[in-house]
Amino acid sequence: MMGECEPPPGSAGAVVVRGAYKRYTSSAVVLNGLNMTVERGTVYGFLGPSGCGKTTLLSCIVGRNSLDAGSISLMVKSRSNIGYMPQELALSKEFRIAETMSYYGHLYGMDSAVLKKRKEELYALLDLPSEEKVIEKLSGGQQRRTSLCVALLHDPELLILDEPTCGVDPLLSHSIWQHLMALSRNYKKTIIITTHYIEEARQADRIGLMRGGEILAENSPAQLMVSNGCDNLEKVFLLLSQKQAITYDNSKIVKEYPKPKSKPSPPIKPRRTISWGHVYSHIVKSYYWLAANKPIVGFLMMLPIVQCFLFQLTVGRDPDELQMGFINGEVTNWKENCFDFANETCYLDYGFASCKFLDTLTRRNVKLVEYPDELSARNAVRQNAVWGFLRINSNYTAALRDRVFNSRIEVLELSEEDAPDMGVSDVKVWLDMSNQYIGYLLQRNLYFAYQDFYRDVHLSCDINPDVAKIPIKWEDAIYGSNSPTFSEFAVPAILQLFEFYLPMMFTVGAILMEKREGLLERSLISGMTLPEVLVGHAIVQFLVLAVQTLFMMLVLYVAFDNVIRGSAALALALLALVGLCGMCYGIFVSAICDSDQAATYMGLGSFFPLAMLSGMVWPFEGMHWTLRSVGWLLPLTMTTESYRSIAQRGWSLSHHMVYGGFISSLGWSIFFILATYFVIVVNKSIRLLK
């Protein structure tokens, strides 16, 4: 058996595999000391049952997987000299045939005239429909022929075709075989074909029969049949499989799995430099994808606009028209009986001061509803008709007069009967505090309305109104405005969230789609490197993000009156870094998740903890101290504070609060990239062919 694996004398091995071992787990050995020789300029039919390890071996040959022991030597020195057609389609289904050829043409660095000529030849050979057709709309056979066309496009030295004739019409299958044979005869191309149609492989120059991690036999079809006394290849395979089983049963020697000191070196040295042509081809591909998916592009652009509008219109605005009940013991039916004040009179001498107070309250955006007694007002609160109620005593104005004019200490020290009862001038309030924000807002409005009213009372009675004022003077705020809104606090946080999660979503979507459909593997085998894919993706991502950021800025800072007090360039630079960090997180998520579902769970699962622990929903200082001690480390905590410091305090990069955000974002980006590298190296998560 081994003798048949030696290269025939005088022949040059285009692919030579010796003593190849590979296993994924200690109990599942896939390649078990395999030897294979594919001569230059021949067609090699590679046959074996499903799951025997053909794909694993091919992945090691093209350098996307590594052997545990053994060696592989190749005649070709670069991946771009290999034409590879995987078992699955591994083409973007939403692309037209022309776009697919254009992408691979750019990837292979083909001149446009050469590409055009090559396309014409191959379209005719493979009987492809109009190149304007979208791949998704082609029949299964047409799709596979398009895939074969991609493998043949750049006229490579070595062709590796995984079931190229599967699902293809017999006539066409015959013509494909004829073409491949002609390629090997006339142009000395080396071709490895796996196929399930064993008899079809009769046309190959040599056949390798694989089973149990070994090549059972390797020879020309005719010699295999003669030497085994069979009239077809099916019988040869059956006979050799039976012989292998008997040999294993009789053999008492347990083969030890080799453990070499160092891993065998890959057959093709990985390229360390970045090819800008490859980066450009990735950008071209992304452009085609965006053009083919206009609704998704529209969604990506509209999402930040809609979200920012929704945020501005729904969050941070004070609730208005809040309903509040009241019982006025001084005067009932206030709408008709109040507001009888003549100008220049002291409110405490004529009319009812309570009316003036209620009037001031309505100007603070509180909608008043009158109730005859406490019980009915309380019932109204229970029925959620009002947010609370207040009660004014029957002789309120007189009591208030005493409070204003008779508050000297000697008056208060009078006997109980003679002393004015200050409590009568208290307005009593009962609130529904189940909604903290509305409860506090009503309290605030009541305080402010009362202050205004009390000052007016003093003014109307010729008393210096400053007496009625709380003697604290609020000077201009050092940073921010004197009456800040919640949205001023939340805008930096919202921007950070969008800038982080939009690229994350886009990146995860793009990479998982490539991974899932085998597109990434195909590009990598065609000569692209992961850094080139990432650089190309980063460029496209930044262009998309730049447009999204522009839209968000227009909504937040032009359509609504938020302000950036510091350097806008610095704020944008920080947002770009946050976008980079989101993209790196997306790359990490795509490396550890194989399905959209897992990635969605991870994205959603991280969104809420990140938003809460980063002090976006509530000030960081209000967090439990145990969480606060780690919360500042998270990717969006320092960047949010940094953005706030630039936008609202106008601080520059030299301030530690500002550069802290830049360092945090850069640090997290590096961390995500290193973690991705670790996952790829340890997990080998990006499989080669399927």
Ligand SMILES: Nc1ncnc2c1ncn2[C@@H]1O[C@H](COP(=O)(O)OP(=O)(O)OP(=O)(O)O)[C@@H](O)[C@H]1O
């Ligand atoms: N990345 C991986 N991790 C774990 N097991 C793997 C991995 N890749 C392949 N295997 C296992 O190794 C064995 C060989 O798989 P491989 O895909 O090489 O077979 P194959 O001969 O190409 O099959 P088919 O003809 O169906 O394509 C299978 O049992 C498969 O489950």
